Amino acid sequence: MTILTEITQRFAAAVAEAQKQGVLPEGELPQAPIDRPQNPEHGDFATSLPLRLAKLARKSPIQIAESLVPFVLPGGKPDGLIDSAWVAPPGFLNVKLSNAWLQAQVEAIREAGATFGNTQAGVGKSVQIEFVSVNPTGPVHVGHARGAVLGSALANALAAAGYDVAREYYVNDAGTQMELFYESTYVRYAQALGETGEEIPENGYRGQYLVDVGEEIAKEYGREFLDMERTAGVIAIGAVGLDRMLVAIAADLLGIGVDFDVWFREKSLFESGEFDEAMAVLEKAGYTTQRDGAKWFTSTDLGEEKDNVIVRSSGSPTYFASDIAYHRNKLERRGFDHIIDIWGADHQGHVTRMKAVLRALGIDDSRLTILISQLVTLKSGGDIVRASKRTGQIITLADLVEEVGPDACRFFFLSRAAESQMEFDLELAKKESSDNPVYYVQYAHARIAGILRQAAERNVSWDDGDVGLLVDDAELALVRKMLVLPEHIDAIAVTLAPHALPHYAVELANAFHQFYDQCRVVSSEPGDLPIMKARLKLIEAARIALARTLTLMGMSTPDTM
Numbered sequence: 001m002t003i004l005t006e007i008t009q010r011f012a013a014a015v016a017e018a019q020k021q022g023v024l025p026e027g028e029l030p031q032a033p034i035d036r037p038q039n040p041e042h043g044d045f046a047t048s049l050p051l052r053l054a055k056l057a058r059k060s061p062i063q064i065a066e067s068l069v070p071f072v073l074p075g076g077k078p079d080g081l082i083d084s085a086w087v088a089p090p091g092f093l094n095v096k097l098s099n100a101w102l103q104a105q106v107e108a109i110r111e112a113g114a115t116f117g118n119t120q121a122g123v124g125k126s127v128q129i130e131f132v133s134v135n136p137t138g139p140v141h142v143g144h145a146r147g148a149v150l151g152s153a154l155a156n157a158l159a160a161a162g163y164d165v166a167r168e169y170y171v172n173d174a175g176t177q178m179e180l181f182y183e184s185t186y187v188r189y190a191q192a193l194g195e196t197g198e199e200i201p202e203n204g205y206r207g208q209y210l211v212d213v214g215e216e217i218a219k220e221y222g223r224e225f226l227d228m229e230r231t232a233g234v235i236a237i238g239a240v241g242l243d244r245m246l247v248a249i250a251a252d253l254l255g256i257g258v259d260f261d262v263w264f265r266e267k268s269l270f271e272s273g274e275f276d277e278a279m280a281v282l283e284k285a286g287y288t289t290q291r292d293g294a295k296w297f298t299s300t301d302l303g304e305e306k307d308n309v310i311v312r313s314s315g316s317p318t319y320f321a322s323d324i325a326y327h328r329n330k331l332e333r334r335g336f337d338h339i340i341d342i343w344g345a346d347h348q349g350h351v352t353r354m355k356a357v358l359r360a361l362g363i364d365d366s367r368l369t370i371l372i373s374q375l376v377t378l379k380s381g382g383d384i385v386r387a388s389k390r391t392g393q394i395i396t397l398a399d400l401v402e403e404v405g406p407d408a409c410r411f412f413f414l415s416r417a418a419e420s421q422m423e424f425d426l427e428l429a430k431k432e433s434s435d436n437p438v439y440y441v442q443y444a445h446a447r448i449a450g451i452l453r454q455a456a457e458r459n460v461s462w463d464d465g466d467v468g469l470l471v472d473d474a475e476l477a478l479v480r481k482m483l484v485l486p487e488h489i490d491a492i493a494v495t496l497a498p499h500a501l502p503h504y505a506v507e508l509a510n511a512f513h514q515f516y517d518q519c520r521v522v523s524s525e526p527g528d529l530p531i532m533k534a535r536l537k538l539i540e541a542a543r544i545a546l547a548r549t550l551t552l553m554g555m556s557t558p559d560t561m
Contacts, residue, residue, distance in 0.1 A: 002487045004045075007044075008034050010081075014072045015029060015049070015068070015071075017071045024053065024057055024068075025056055029053060035047070040473075040477070043084075043094035044097045046095075047092065047093050048092055049093065050065040050087075054091065062090070064091065068093055072095060073095070081098060082098060083096045083098040083099065100468070102480065106467045109482060109541040112544070117485040117488075117545070117552070118161075118162070119161050119489050121161040122158060122161045122493055125163055126163065127164070129151050129154060129167055130170050130264075130339065130341050131148060131152075131342035132147055132151065132169055132249075132258070135172045136172070136181075136249060139209055141395060141396050142395050142396075147343070149256065149413040150414065151167070152258045153414055154340070156554065157498050161490060166261050167261045168264055169262070170264050171246065172266050173242060173265050175266075175316070175317075175319060178238070182238025182241065183201045185237055185238060189237055190214075192211075193218050213241055213245075216244070217240055217241065221237075252397045255397070255406060256409050257406060257554040258554070274325050274333065275317065277328075278325040279324075282310075285360055287301060289307075291307075294309050294313045297324075297353075297360070299360075302360060304356050324361070327358060331358070331368070339369075340496065341368070341370045344372070345375050351372070354368065354370065373418045374418065375421050376421075376423075377421070378400075378424050381427060408430070410553055412424050412438070414553055415437070415499060415502045432561075441502075441505045441546070442556070442561060444508075445509075445546045448512065449543060449558075451522060455536055458522070460529075462533040462537050462540070464533065465533030465534045465536060466530060469531050469534040470534050474514055474519055475519060475535070477514070477515070478511045478512060479538070481507060481508050482542060484507075488501065489552075504549060505549045508546055508549060512542050516539075
């Protein structure tokens with residue numbers, strides 16, 4: 001249980017008891033958020049509930065708040081958790097945590113270690129997150145990277161909240177784009193062997209990466225595919241090219257700490273018969289029609305503005321049709337409690353139709369959440385860095401990692417909400433100064449590691465340190481900031497918005513730096529040994545909290561910088 005949850009329950013119990021004793025009116029009362037005041041003088045937590053109850057209770061907010069104080073803190077004396085409760089105009093009820101309880105949390109964090117921050121919000125529930133999932137027709141570029149980082153960090157946070165999490169890449173290995181990729185690969189392979197009569201098809205793939213792939217295949221297989229009948233050769237070399245692209249994509253993603261539990265092949269939906277099953281379910285439910293030689297999903301029957309083609313007049317299924325079978329597989333065949341899709345900005349218009357088709361399949365559409373990852377603009381020296389995949393002038397993820405490093409990639413891509421467009425400042429990401437939040441946070445971790453190392457080299461053992469000596473405002477402020485991490489984990493489990501993590505990391509690093517500026521840790525004075533040991537315990541706990549936050553974001557935890 002987080003401290004926020006405990007305080008929320010304390011307030012709720014106080015209200016219930018006040019109602020029982022006739023101090024507040026009976027019945028369901030309006031809810032009020034529990035806030036953390038910005039000003040430390042206002043306590044650790046505050047609620048505006050008295051303001052919301054004034055009209056119903058026919059009392060002033062101040063009167064209501066004063067009547068609740070004895071129920072929040074019976075007898076008005078510290079009870080081990082709460083030190084004091086008081087009223088603040090115009091009707092807030094504030095509470096301050098006891099120092100003894102805060103001090104004890106240092107030991108609790110040290111004991112929790114790498115599990116600090118874990119909660120029970122999702123225990124017993126399964127969730128599948130499908131992200132990246134770009135056509136395996138070229139290397140991962142920066143447009144894909146944001147969704148990759150978002151998905152992996154969200155998966156980490158949900159796992160910390162107790163969910164059984166599956167990370168999945170949906171491999172679009174069927175359809176028109178793959179046919180163009182196969183043709184383009186065949187042409188580059190043929191050209192590598194001196195066949196000048198082959199040309200890239202219209203709308204084919206022209207990037208230098210495919211020239212390289214063609215040369216590699218030519219070197220390994222010789223004329224094997226050219227000696228086949230052309231159609232057979234294209235199919236055969238396409239499979240080789242596809243496998244090579246998937247290996248390259250996996251390696252590029254692993255370079256920023258993104259890995260998957262499952263690589264699900266679109267083709268398997270057709271080979272297993274699941275595609276036909278999904279289409280049959282739609283047809284039986286009366287949500288398909290034939291028009292202009294094509295099969296349509298009649299999404300207008302479910303409130304959509306237009307119907308959607310699922311099988312073209314040529315007989316080939318659309319991407320949407322494959323998605324229908326794929327989502328049915330996830331929710332019905334594999335039975336995930338909830339699934340999350342992370343799509344690019346160009347898929348915004350597909351969200352409502354995906355929800356509609358689930359309803360048509362008889363599936364509760366609330367089990368699907370679709371997050372849209374907006375566009376990223378790269379800037380260097382104030383200038384926009386442009387990219388174009390089709391012309392071959394692309395900024396790949398590998399290029400970006402080489403330029404700024406994986407940690408900067410992850411931190412900056414996570415620093416804004418997915419639905420917000422963002423600018424990635426390459427120059428800032430490379431700075432080794434406090435202006436760069438990545439450097440600022442990781443330097444805090446390295447600094448703590450250095451202090452602990454220095455103490456150990458002096459043969460100082462702090463296991464017997466007395467945390468009861470931690471009474472300085474900066475010391476307790478650092479403890480308070482550490483305790484917010486589990487609350488962020490619980491919040492992310494609801495909002496699915498991990499951008500809270502980099503902001504929290506900066507706040508935690510700032511709390512440590514402020515503490516370190518005000519409180520000396522390592523000292524040679526014999527009389528300072530007790531407080532030194534207590535502070536070493538404190539910063540050890542801070543290192544644990546910082547390391548856990550960095551790990552959740554998928555970043556490294558350097559001990560030196």
